[in-house]
Amino acid sequence: MPLGAALLALxxxxxxxxxxxxxxxxxxxxxxxxxxxxxxxxxxxxxxxQNQSIDDSNAPLARDLRILVRERLKAGDSDEAVRDFIVxxxxxxxxxxxxFTITTVLLWWGPFLILLAGGGAIVAGVLRRxxxxxxxxxxxxxxxxxxxSLDGD
Numbered sequence: 001m002p003l004g005a006a007l008l009a010l011x012x013x014x015x016x017x018x019x020x021x022x023x024x025x026x027x028x029x030x031x032x033x034x035x036x037x038x039x040x041x042x043x044x045x046x047x048x049x050q051n052q053s054i055d056d057s058n059a060p061l062a063r064d065l066r067i068l069v070r071e072r073l074k075a076g077d078s079d080e081a082v083r084d085f086i087v088x089x090x091x092x093x094x095x096x097x098x099x100f101t102i103t104t105v106l107l108w109w110g111p112f113l114i115l116l117a118g119g120g121a122i123v124a125g126v127l128r129r130x131x132x133x134x135x136x137x138x139x140x141x142x143x144x145x146x147x148x149s150l151d152g153d
Contacts (some may be wrong), residue, residue, distance in 0.1 A: 021056055021057055021062065022116075025086060026063070026070065028070055033070070033074065036073055036079055037070050038055060039057035040073075040079055041065075041066055041081070042056075042096075043083070043096050044069070044094055044095065045095065046061065047065075047090060047093075048061050053066055054066050065086065068086070069082055072085055085096075092104065107113060121125065
């Protein structure tokens, strides 16, 4: 019995269709339109969850967006027109993969810049510490005192 339960759990975890939050009443009868709706929905961010697509989210706003996508597709809009309509309403934040534009350059390059700045700060700190910890040469007075103390032994 434990093996059967483990296999069932594994099958459920690996089945991609089980992870979607699309309700049966949302599904379009036209399989081609439904497939297009799923592709579009997977690229749109749930504005409530913010780390899930609207296709995976159970939030009421995600459901509203899924329905809106399907309504636009039934009205004859192209995939790009549907995305543009949603972006016009909610901004580029709604896209899970925002385009590379001047307004999103920090979003795309920010992590690398932060990593680079952190690495530079570490290198600068190590170099400064080495410079401060380096032994200074003895002055003539110190050399004379050292020689005197060594000769005195």
